[in-house]
Amino acid sequence: MELVKTSWRILMEDKKLLAFPVLSGIVMLLVIATFVLPLIFSNGALSLSTDSVVGVVLLFLFYLLSSFVVIFFNVGLIASVHARLQGKDMTVREGLAAAGAHLGSILAWAVVAATVGLVLRMIEDRAGGVGQIAAGLVGGAWALVTIFVVPVLVFEEKSVVDAMKESLALFRRTWGENVVGGLSIGLVFVAVGIVAFLLVLATLLLGDIRVFYTAAALFVVLVAVLAVLASALQGIFVVVLYTYAKTGEVPAAFDRELVEGAFAPAPRKLGGTI
Numbered sequence: 001m002e003l004v005k006t007s008w009r010i011l012m013e014d015k016k017l018l019a020f021p022v023l024s025g026i027v028m029l030l031v032i033a034t035f036v037l038p039l040i041f042s043n044g045a046l047s048l049s050t051d052s053v054v055g056v057v058l059l060f061l062f063y064l065l066s067s068f069v070v071i072f073f074n075v076g077l078i079a080s081v082h083a084r085l086q087g088k089d090m091t092v093r094e095g096l097a098a099a100g101a102h103l104g105s106i107l108a109w110a111v112v113a114a115t116v117g118l119v120l121r122m123i124e125d126r127a128g129g130v131g132q133i134a135a136g137l138v139g140g141a142w143a144l145v146t147i148f149v150v151p152v153l154v155f156e157e158k159s160v161v162d163a164m165k166e167s168l169a170l171f172r173r174t175w176g177e178n179v180v181g182g183l184s185i186g187l188v189f190v191a192v193g194i195v196a197f198l199l200v201l202a203t204l205l206l207g208d209i210r211v212f213y214t215a216a217a218l219f220v221v222l223v224a225v226l227a228v229l230a231s232a233l234q235g236i237f238v239v240v241l242y243t244y245a246k247t248g249e250v251p252a253a254f255d256r257e258l259v260e261g262a263f264a265p266a267p268r269k270l271g272g273t274i
């Protein structure tokens with residue numbers, strides 16, 4: 001909650017940071033429509049599944065475009081957040097320009113992300129419940145060790161391969177072998193979403209279907225708002241984590257003990273090594 005409040009204060013001081021997740025969401029809806037509508041009108045001839053070569057190709061393209069969109073606007077967000085924490089004011093246009101200057105790296109990283117996503121999807125489809133658990137664990141680990149890839153791409157101008165290596169090095173150097181569960185700001189918003197969902201279900205007890213539909217519609221809006229806020233706040237905190245992991249310094253807006261609390265040192269092994 002302290003991380004959320006600190007990140008929230010920064011967001012409220014520079015509300016235009018919200019433009020990046022909003023634009024990302026709008027473009028993502030267009031991407032989804034581009035794939036869903038042809039599937040609907042194909043009468044089952046096409047599908048986003050791993051059961052056929054065509055399905056695998058379509059699924060990969062969907063993951064590729066989705067990843068590209070998310071990464072592109074995330075780069076713009078992170079560049080703008082970094083400028084804000086440095087006491088500078090970067091417009092949305094300048095943030096998008098910063099993302100545009102890294103199109104090659106963004107595309108390369110999107111290809112890697114799409115490939116990993118496709119492999120995990122194939123594991124899920126072919127190994128049933130066990131595959132879903134395994135894919136979830138691997139996907140979670142992947143998200144953690146690549147958490148600094150985008151900041152490295154933006155601030156250090158490294159290739160995707162080098163950015164992945166640097167992200168892993170920063171992860172190992174700062175987190176060691178234990179991950180503190182308090183990292184994800186998104187958990188706070190998930191909790192809010194769960195409570196809201198339960199309230200929507202509770203409206204069924206009123207016996208008026210119109211109340212339920214109204215509550216369900218409001219829930220959809222709430223989920224969209226929470227997604228935008230969580231994305232913006234997570235972007236702020238990732239920049240803070242990267243700065244701390246890279247330099248050992250904490251931006252003035254954040255309390256040092258609070259940021260250090262997001263990391264756990266690696267346990268010392270025999271011989272004094274870490």
